[in-house]
Amino acid sequence: MKGTVHYEVKKFCAILTIDNPPVNPLSSGVRQGLFDLIERAQQDEQIGTIIITGAGNSFIAGADISEFSGKMEGAPLPAVLNRMESSTKPIIAAINGSALGGGLETALCCDYRICNQQALFGLPEVKLGLLPGAGGTQRLPRLIGAEAALDIMLSARHVKPSEALTLGIIDAVAEDDLMEAAFAFAEDLKNREYPLRKIRDLSEHQQQDKNKPGIFDAARRLAEKTARGQRAPGWIIECVEAAVNIDDFDKGIAKEAENFFKCFKSSQRKALIHVFFNERNAAKIPDIPKETPRRDIKKAAVIGAGTMGGGIAMCFANAGIEVTLLDADQEGLDKGLAKIQKNYELSLAKGKLKQSSYEQRLSLIKSSLDYQELADADVIIEAVFENLALKKKIFEQLDSVAKSGAILATNTSALNIDEIAQVTSRPEDVIGMHFFSPANVMPLLEVVRGAETAKGVIATAMSLGKKLKKVSVLAGNCPGFIGNRMLFKYMEQASQLLLEGALPQDIDGALQEFGMAMGPFAMHDLVGLDLGWRERKKSGQSRDIDKVADALCEAERFGQKNGRGFYRYDENSRQPIPDDIVTSTIEKVASELGIERRSISSDEIVQRCIYALINEGAKILEESIAIRSSDIDIIYIYGYGFPAYRGGPMFYGDKVGAKQLIEDFTALEEQTGQTWEAANLIKQLAEQDGSLTKWQRTSV
Ligand code: T1G
Numbered sequence: 266m267k268g269t270v271h272y273e274v275k276k277f278c279a280i281l282t283i284d285n286p287p288v289n290p291l292s293s294g295v296r297q298g299l300f301d302l303i304e305r306a307q308q309d310e311q312i313g314t315i316i317i318t319g320a321g322n323s324f325i326a327g328a329d330i331s332e333f334s335g336k337m338e339g340a341p342l343p344a345v346l347n348r349m350e351s352s353t354k355p356i357i358a359a360i361n362g363s364a365l366g367g368g369l370e371t372a373l374c375c376d377y378r379i380c381n382q383q384a385l386f387g388l389p390e391v392k393l394g395l396l397p398g399a400g401g402t403q404r405l406p407r408l409i410g411a412e413a414a415l416d417i418m419l420s421a422r423h424v425k426p427s428e429a430l431t432l433g434i435i436d437a438v439a440e441d442d443l444m445e446a447a448f449a450f451a452e453d454l455k456n457r458e459y460p461l462r463k464i465r466d467l468s469e470h471q472q473q474d475k476n477k478p479g480i481f482d483a484a485r486r487l488a489e490k491t492a493r494g495q496r497a498p499g500w501i502i503e504c505v506e507a508a509v510n511i512d513d514f515d516k517g518i519a520k521e522a523e524n525f526f527k528c529f530k531s532s533q534r535k536a537l538i539h540v541f542f543n544e545r546n547a548a549k550i551p552d553i554p555k556e557t558p559r560r561d562i563k564k565a566a567v568i569g570a571g572t573m574g575g576g577i578a579m580c581f582a583n584a585g586i587e588v589t590l591l592d593a594d595q596e597g598l599d600k601g602l603a604k605i606q607k608n609y610e611l612s613l614a615k616g617k618l619k620q621s622s623y624e625q626r627l628s629l630i631k632s633s634l635d636y637q638e639l640a641d642a643d644v645i646i647e648a649v650f651e652n653l654a655l656k657k658k659i660f661e662q663l664d665s666v667a668k669s670g671a672i673l674a675t676n677t678s679a680l681n682i683d684e685i686a687q688v689t690s691r692p693e694d695v696i697g698m699h700f701f702s703p704a705n706v707m708p709l710l711e712v713v714r715g716a717e718t719a720k721g722v723i724a725t726a727m728s729l730g731k732k733l734k735k736v737s738v739l740a741g742n743c744p745g746f747i748g749n750r751m752l753f754k755y756m757e758q759a760s761q762l763l764l765e766g767a768l769p770q771d772i773d774g775a776l777q778e779f780g781m782a783m784g785p786f787a788m789h790d791l792v793g794l795d796l797g798w799r800e801r802k803k804s805g806q807s808r809d810i811d812k813v814a815d816a817l818c819e820a821e822r823f824g825q826k827n828g829r830g831f832y833r834y835d836e837n838s839r840q841p842i843p844d845d846i847v848t849s850t851i852e853k854v855a856s857e858l859g860i861e862r863r864s865i866s867s868d869e870i871v872q873r874c875i876y877a878l879i880n881e882g883a884k885i886l887e888e889s890i891a892i893r894s895s896d897i898d899i900i901y902i903y904g905y906g907f908p909a910y911r912g913g914p915m916f917y918g919d920k921v922g923a924k925q926l927i928e929d930f931t932a933l934e935e936q937t938g939q940t941w942e943a944a945n946l947i948k949q950l951a952e953q954d955g956s957l958t959k960w961q962r963t964s965v
Contacts, residue, residue, distance in 0.1 A: 266339050267329070270298025271320075272305065277313040278451050279306035280444075288326035289319045291367045293339030295329075299371075300340035303348050303356075313459060314451040315352065317375060318359040318444070322383060327366025330393065330538055333529075342367060342399050349374040355459050359447040360384045360435070365423070369434075370399035373408065376462045378435040379450055381443040386429045389421035391497045393541060394534035394910060398525035402504035403517040404464040409433050411474040411509050415484045418501050419492070465514045474509040481506050494780045495910050496531055500524040532920070536912030539958070540902060543895035547738045548727055550892065551962075557724040560670060562732075566591060566642035568659055570601025570632075573676055574648035576704030579605055580733040582626040583705065589631040589639060598632050605630060608705065636666045644729065646698055648676040656680065657688045664689035672722055674698040679745045682715040692717040696726050699746065700735075701904045709904035710735035713746050714965055736903050741890035741965035748900045750885060751914070754877040759785040760810035761939070762870055764855045766862040769831040770843045775867035776874060782906025785874070786831040787841045789814070790824035794831075812854045817847065873933065876941075878907075879918035879926065879957075883944035886915075886960055893961040894919075919957045923950035 268285030281302050283289045299317070306315045319325060328342065349356055349371070358364075358372040360380035365387045372378050388397040388405065396402060397418060405414040409432045417424060426438045439446035454460065474480070481502055488498035507520040528534055549555070565581045567574045570592035578601075581588035590605075592598040609626060612618035618626075639645055645667055647659050656675060663673050673695045675685055686695035697713025710730040714723055723739065730737030740746040745753055759772050763786075773784020783791070798818035801807045807815055817830060824830030825839060832841035855862050882897045891897050898913020911917045918926060927948065930941035943951075950957060 266294035266297060267292035268295040268298070270295060270302055272302050274309075274312065276448060276451075277311065277455065278448065279309065279312045279315045281306075281315065281317045282320050283317070283325060284320040286321055288323040288363060289321065289368070290326050290329035290331075291342060291345075291371070292329040292332065293337070295325075295339075296342055296345050297339035300345045300348055303345075303352060307352060307354060313354060313455050315354055315356040316359050316444075316447045316451065317356060317371070318447070319361050321362070323362040323368075324358070324360045324364040324380075324384065325368030325371055326363050327368050327390075328399070330541065333538065346371065346374045346399055350463055350465065352376075353461070355451075355454050355461055357447055357450055357454075359443050360386075361443055363423075366390050366397065366401075367399050370397055370401040370404070373400065373404040373464055376460075377450065377454070379437045379439055379443070379446055380426050380429070380435050381439050382426055384426050384429070384435075384438075386417075386424040386434055387422060388418045389423075390528075391419060391492070391495075391501060392421045392537060394495070394497050394531055394537040395528045396497055396501045396504060396521070396525055398521060398528075400518060400521070402501060402521045403508045403514060405434075406474065406505050406508040407467045407471055408464050410470040411505050412477070412480045414508075415480065415502065415505055418505070419484060419488055419498055468512075471509055471512070494908060496533055497528050500527055533910040536910050536916060539895065539912045539916050540898065540909045543893075544736050544899050544903070546893065547736065547896050547899050548731070550723065550727070550739055553720045553724050557720055559725040559728050560643065560672060560721060562586060562643045562672075562725065562729055564642045565589070566639040566645040568592075568645065568647040568663075569649035570598050571648070571650075572604070573700060573702060573704055574646075575601040575605050575608075576702065576706075577646055577648055577676065577700055578630055579608065579626070579705035580700070580735070582629040584733050585625075585629065586732075587629045587631065589633050589642065591633045591636065591639060593634075595634060598634065602630070602632055636662050639663070640666050640668055642667065642671055644672040644674060644725075646674045646676055648700075651677060651680065653680050653684065656685050660685050660695070661688050664691065670694070672696060672725060674726065676700055679749050681744075682713050682742045683717075686715045686717060693719040694722055696722050697740070697742070697746070698726055698730075699740075699748075707904065708734070708736050709748075709900060710737045711740050711746055711748055711900060711904065712737050713740050713742055715742055736899060738896050738900050739892060739965055740896075740900075741888070743885075743888065743890050747882075747885055747891050747897055748904045750890075751878050751881045751897070751901065752905060754881040755874050756785055756789075757810055758873045758877045759870075760813065761937075762865055762873065763813055763851055764810065764858065764860050764862075765865060765937070767865040767870060768843065768848055768851065770841075771865065771867070772870050772874075773841070775870040778867065779871045779875065780908025780911055782908075790830035790832055790834075790841065791839075793824045793826050794818050795823040795826075809858055812858070813851050816850050816854055820846075820850070822847075869936075872929065873937075875914065875917065876926065876929065876933070878914040879921075880930075880941075880944050880947065882915050882918070883946040883957065886957075886962070887944060887946045889962045889965055891962070892965055894957045915957045923947050923955065923957070927951045 271282040273280045306312045356375040358375040358378045363385045388401045429435045484502050492498045504521045507517045511517045565588040567578045567590050578588045578590045613623045682697045686692035696718045699711035701707035701709050712726045727737045769786035776784050794814050822829045828834045833844040885891050894915035897915050901907040902909045930943050933941045
């Protein structure tokens, strides 16, 4: 069995220490250990109080998620918790770190809870498509009230010790040694003849909440906005309603078990757990061992004080790393610094940032117009306009000023890393670090490996991403790398559908209904239509599918930036409003191209756009641009708003199945007259009845 629980007697206390590194999930050995050792302490007459704590920096990180797909061994969690809750000797939870999911639920079955300053509390099961299935939906509302409990369960956020104390989740925060505080707490219980306190018997909050039916409607409205398309939030709200409206605790537990089973059976749970494990797997690079030495990053520099450069500089300041922001002219620098200051002021005003953090972060951001001042930077990230010649010029300058061993990174979203590296004397130190706009908000970092990039540089960039609180994924070097290469194909289908008969609002609506965070045309308006248009005018290359965007730009419709693009926008609003002018523009362009427009179903829109992602993703895998198909999923979820509850494009493609994909591609060819050539990998998997998600390269 996996994991263990140590038993130690000190004074009149039995100390049960959960030991299942690195984060002490409630694996089989932990559950069995708790079950057996609680009983042992009950039987031992010298024991007055039981203390449960965790080894290392985690109390209990929840149920062992990896057990969900396998055979369950050891005592079932409900049996363990029932034994704890029926203990005739008080149990103190000495919470030494993360108490999440089943970890917090275990602590709620103790009589008392104390913690140290490193503790974290939460019921984040909703992020896995689950709900707190070990009594959390029934106990937490009784302890802190339904409204506060719903916020914690639906937001999946981590609660720090001070808030946990205020809410009543814990009884005390240890100032110094946690175990000393636990013994002192036990001594006090002994002096008071060991009073028990079972949450299941509390009713004060429950009685008050019976008069607040509005909190459940409010929770449903919030979930509809923040978790559109997900099933677990609704089932969680039903359980908390039961906790308030059903006085019989065990009936509430039965409702929780019923809804937990609904979650467990759902495809969303399987998809979200796929995402959980694979956002961590993305950090594992087969040909770069985790022991590979990382370079020390104490000082950073960013070239270009525009939106991207400013956002990247904020990432470093937020991580406590000093950063110098350099621009070509003072005006650009001042504008960039002002934008950074405004962003921090907004966070301060919203209470998301303490004054001390605001000041500390601003103090870490230096500015300069002089490349010589970057000489002591450990990493320099170029984030200027997407122009290869300009980037090459900058890297030539960096090569002449950067210290030996400095990492020279480009934020390019599609250009050739090797061409940039070749202008330096140190191609082994050059790498792609592609942030997503706004860089201080978007969680994805696409790290791009050049042909000569050193393994230590890759390892450092991947770890730096984690330090900057990004999900880092490694990509090989090709036009568009992984994410944008797939986006190009997705946009081609969307633009083709526009000519064939659909309108922007039809396409965006269908894809948002599928779960995409934003439709392609609303996204196009957000980024700006004029960027591509100017490039096409310069190159003289414009495809049929670009002609609508070109016509809109000719009419000075550049997107949100000037209030009209594929949609129109009211003053100070980002809400896209369909516009008849756009409809007539599309119809005119289609007519000039001799395309007879037709009615197009939402199903066809979704199938063509999502299949374009899957097919290009399979080619990216074949070409070793991605190590594993789940890396593609993580990129598309965290960088492009693909719904996590569908697991990502490749996980979704696996659900469709390679054979079905081939059949559907053939049908699309017949229906549209377009070529839908399946990637060789999909053909191969169709023959072998294989799975995309099990496919892994040795490296990129
Ligand atoms: N089960 C199994 N493995 C887990 C795990 C878990 N609950 N949590 C983490 N791991 C693995 C993880 O995959 C990684 O493995 C390693 O531990 C380090 O994790 C009944 C049903 C605790 C905040 O959702 O949020 O309880 O990659 O890299 O950055 O109602 O782990 O090294 O092989 O994330 O320090 C609810 C999930 C479960 C918490 C620590 N609990 N974990 O972060 O380390 S469902 C959660 C986390 C449940 C009950 C329900 C984080 C962390 P590997 P890490 P970290």
